[in-house]
Amino acid sequence: MTGSAVTDHDPAAAPLALQIDESDNVATMLADGQAGDAIFLAGGQIGLRSDVAKGHKLAIRPIAAGTNIIKYGFPIGLATADIAAGEHVHSHNLKSGLSATDSYEYHAASAAKPEPPLILPMFRGYQRADGRVGTRNEIWIIPSVGCVGNLAERIARKAEVRYAGKVDAVRAFKHPFGCSQLGEDLSRTSKILASLAQHPNAGGVLMLGLGCESNQLAQMLALIPEERRGSIRMMTAQAEADEMESALALVNELVQAASACQRTEVPLSTLVLGVKCGGSDGFSGLTANPLVGRMADRVGKAGGKAILTEIPEIFGAEQLLMNRATSEDIFRRTVNLVNDFKSYFTRHGEGLSENPSPGNIAGGITTLEEKSLGAVQKGGHVPLVDVKLYGEQADRPGLTLLEAPGNDAISSTALTAAGATIILFTTGRGTPLGFPAPTIKIASNSELAKRKKNWIDFDAGQVLANGFDQASDDLMAKICAVASGEETAAERNGEHDIAIWKSGVTL
Known part of the structure; x- marks a missing residue:
């Protein structure tokens, strides 16, 4: 810069x-x-x-x-x-100069230049039996269908009071889907919920069904490896005389097991970083997004994982990511993912340039290429090692490109389901939203950080005055503090929602 x-x-x-x-x-x-x-x-x-x-x-x-x-x-x-x-x-x-028929060329990624070794920080996380590390030790209640969403929330509220201090929190993740869905649409709902149920931030999970829904508990359980099922309980509400007491008894089992797990010091390599931007402005690409890219670089160099999504918001900048593909196979999969997403738009009669949003435009962003070039900076310079479809989980150190739309709630839910244990969310306009993984809100400008203190966790506007080195050290310290248990603004405000990507017919 x-x-x-x-x-x-x-x-x-x-x-x-x-x-x-x-x-x-x-x-x-x-x-x-x-x-x-x-x-x-x-x-x-x-x-x-x-x-x-x-x-x-x-x-x-x-x-x-x-x-x-x-x-x-x-x-x-x-x-x-x-x-x-x-x-x-x-x-x-x-x-915009975007086309729905862009062509791409594979260029083998150049070898990384030798750099002096980094002094990498540690954080205090929860070591799980399979080697993964959580940044929270929570009990999650995941309904299979919208019909039991309110029941899930009532169970969570009672359990939160009953087991305060034994686990970090009891969360219910209400959603409206799971019934009257067909084919791939139903499969996506099952897949994303099953992936959430395996998250390392959940010390225990109650998968709550109604009984007559399309999205049956058994089909979700089949998507979860057997070695990860020990901390999962299932209950069908229609089969219980007193569904509340039955559910609380299962939650009690989960709490007793989860409460035995304590925080221990772990290396940065165990962190899985999800990166996201929402409500961007003209400063997002100057301050917050490149700052987050430096965090992805640090985690990647430590041997950790970073996950980038919002595929429509890389249109116009996708070649920059493709140039970092570690193999021709990863390059081809990236091309297919981008082209499939462009086809998704054109099949529905939509142009590629419906993005940026009105808020983006008011903040100074004019075209999708401009927004994308600013947005991809969140991925830093980490080698692109994998491409995952919606509902799949990142499993390789380095940068993973994940299929999901730009919508804040849908893409952040997908990042969590892919295994992100911390989400860095940059914004130039502000939003109160929070998601299952701790979500650090990073303001692109100091005015927003000062005005919305109840929403914002970190001011990236300081980059313009203090430079990237100081801001990078400050943000990394914040990440390690949150990973070690410090609450984010969204957590303090009780913001922890999910949203599911619906693409099919409803009966």
């Missing part, structure tokens, strides 16, 4: 803009600018020809109509009109 002048600039002088790569022909405003302002850049000053809001782009040299607009060193779309230096660059003069 260029823009070292950020730390050298007199705050009382002209507003700042940041040029990310030396080849860029646009820069991002770091404060609101008005027409006539002289904007300070690393290479000098430029006069604004129109008002440009914080997080939005301005042209730093003339751009001809029909030519590429460059940010992050890559095209983010095409100019729809001639743009003079100092003009605002946004939806009125920039359009």
Whole structure:
């Protein structure tokens, strides 16, 4: 990242803009600018020809109509009109250049450059019998069908009071599915719930069924390896005279077993990091996402796992990930995943550029390519070692690309089901949502961090003042603290929901 002048600039002088790569022909405003302002850049000053809001782009040299607009060193779309230096660059003069029929080339990943050894931190986690490590020791109640969702929540509330202090929490994960589903749609629901039931943050799991639903408990249990079934209990509500007492008796068994597990010091290599962005703004790709990428790098170099998803939000930047594939097979699987997702859009009559969202656009992001180039930075530079389908679990050290849409709740649930024991969630707009795995909310700008203290756990806006090295050390310390038991804002607020990706017919 260029823009070292950020730390050298007199705050009382002209507003700042940041040029990310030396080849860029646009820069991002770091404060609101008005027409006539002289904007300070690393290479000098430029006069604004129109008002440009914080997080939005301005042209730093003339751009001809029909030519590429460059940010992050890559095209983010095409100019729809001639743009003079100092003009605002946004939806009125920039359009996506994405195609549904892009072609890709395999390039063997280059060998990593030797680096000095890192001093890797430890954290205090829960060692499971199969060698995995949890960051929480909770009892999870997973309903097979929406009909028993409220019952699951009532059981959890009673058990939470009864067993306070014995386990970290008792959680119920209500959802509306499991009945009147067919084929692949039903299979996806079974698969995602079965994967959640194996999560290392769950010291015990009660799988709660109704009895007459499509998503039968037996078919979910069949998806779980036998060696992981010891901490799972099952109950069919229709078969019990007093379903509440029967369920609490099973929860009691799970609590007694789980409470014997205590935190111990474990290496960073045992962490599984899920990375996610939601409600991005013009600063997400400058601060929060590359900062999270540095966390993925540290975990990956330690021998841990990082998981990247939101496939529609890599469109336009997918070649950057493909270039990190550790084999031609991983490259081909990445191509197939991206193309299948593009087909999913076109089959439903939707264009690829429905993203960015209105909130993204208001924050300064114009095209999906721009959003994607900022979003893929969450994966750092970790080698791409695997590609997993929705509901599957990451099992290789390095970066795994996971099939899921961009929707915050669906993709974060998929990350948890894939085994993420911590989720790093970057945001420029803010959201209160939380998920089964502890979710660290990282604000891309300091104003949001200050304004929404009840939602935000970490301020990545400090990157602009303090640099990446200090911010990286601070965020890694936060991750280790949360992994060792410190509550996130979402946990304090009781936010721990799931959402399931529905794609089929409902009877």
